[in-house]
Amino acid sequence: MNPSSLDRGALGRTLTRIANATPAELVQRAQRDTPLHPARRIGMTGAPGAGKSTLLGHLAMARASKGRLGVLAVDPSSPRSGGAILGDRIRMDELGTSPELYIRSLGSRGTSDGLADNLPEMLDAMDDFGFAEVLLETVGVGQTEYAARAQVDTLVLLLLPDSGDMVQAMKAGIMEMADIFVVNKADLPGAQRMATDIRRIGAITRHAQGAWVPPVLLTAASRPASVSALSDAIDRHQAWLAAAGRQAALRRQRARYRLKRLLEVQVAEVVANQDDEFLALPLRQQLSQAWTQLGKAIGA
Template identity: 70%
Template sequence: MLMNNSALDRSSLGRALTKLANADVSGAALLSPRSQPEKLAQRIGVTGAPGAGKSTLVGHLAMLRLQTRARLGVLAVDPSSPHSGGAILGDRIRMDDIAGSHELYIRSLGSRKTTDGLADNLPEMLDLMDAYGFDEVLLETVGVGQAEYAVRAQVDTLVLVLLPDSGDVVQAMKAGIMEMADIFVVNKADLPGAQRMVADIRRIAAVSRRAPDAWVAPILLTSSAQPESITALAQAVEQHQAWLAGTSGHQQTLHAQRARYRLKRNLERRLGDAIACQNTEFFSAPAAQQLANILDAVQTTFAADMQKASPC
């Protein structure tokens, strides 16, 4: 695989990502990079409710940050049809006009079987971006609500995008994704109600519990018609990255969360495949008991390993 001091092999990366996107759990494990590169890409997640303008915002942010990054990637997750499994991949359509740079790589992904705003084998795909020498990866999720906050563990900085006059959405999110965002963005700020939305977010943030030394998430107004607002967002990302660099133990905690998510998703997919099995003998009492025993053994082993590494 080519690192950052060589030209990006887009064809090779594209084929590798396609194989991962179509792989089952066992296949993804075989296709994953065997070693971790010395330098990992900074990961910026952009999430929010459907229609908040995430794709347009990511496009402008990518072009701005590419000015100070040698190689930047965008992974955008689109919802897959529950019937056909296909996806419209509208994010790629909206970003086509920024795909002119050789060192900017944009890839749309179908969410497939996931229901948490991400895509199957996404952790492995992010590892692949590291192996190809990306300095930074922007990850755009499917439109999410209160409970879809799996992206938190997959990125270093999480940007939550909201719309003016979506106060009911904010109220619904306040016990979930609102508590996990590093930066709040009220997008399409030229619409009525933008300042009122900022005030609503401030009220919710004021009553949220946080440690005395915790990061204080800024609240920004952005608009595609106001380039300076995109610059302010990029600066806020830089400030959060600098704060992370000076925070001890954060990366270790984040890596543990990512490992937990990967194991959880793999177990869920394995179990889902087993339940979907058409062989009725699989569901006989002895087979079901055997499966239960295997799952108990996995849980016991994982719990023991976690206790050795760091007590929960």
């Protein structure tokens, strides 16, 4: 794909095909050549109401000069209808119509990990279309967004002042996964105290020599300097990744998630296709037959 001109129509159709692709079609797509210059991937996660969409919009404007920029924002889908409001796109319309900026809202659909169906393949497609950087916003369900860690180079965790998010995040273990901590809506009471508490936790956490130590930042959409500070922190982390030779580890992490997700989708299809007679069988027999069917499906 020629990086000099972005064919929005072709990209939109490609992402739609990938979103609706079967596991077999995804396996075929995986045979593509690895791009010479894959896009930098920046993830933003945090509980609902943390201001992810607004901050991501300002961050996109701050980073637009770094090359072609894509924004993939995941919205929760209805478990009954499968539809999504896609409010992130509505909130980001103020970013304008720059020819080098592409925004796509995604329904989470069948996933339960804060991401979207076939997201790894969608991110690969952004590489194919010559993007320099992709910003990924997760659903924001709090404790089930570990998958975001496997999909991005730099993971930003947003917390709110005095909201209890920090305690919940610590319980979920996501505090150990974030590369940058952001106390957003810093103009609210308690923001500085929250940042101090996070720094205190970081100070007693052991870090290997040469390891990245996550900074703690305060941001507010009304303070452009705070958004610039976040952008600078992302650049520093990207530089550390390159200097530390972390790219191979990131590729293995993504390959592991992709394999796990494809197997989960295939297993779900096998289970959904069973009738009442099958489900009346003893569990051991169900498992045996299901494994056989799964093997045939994967080999098809």
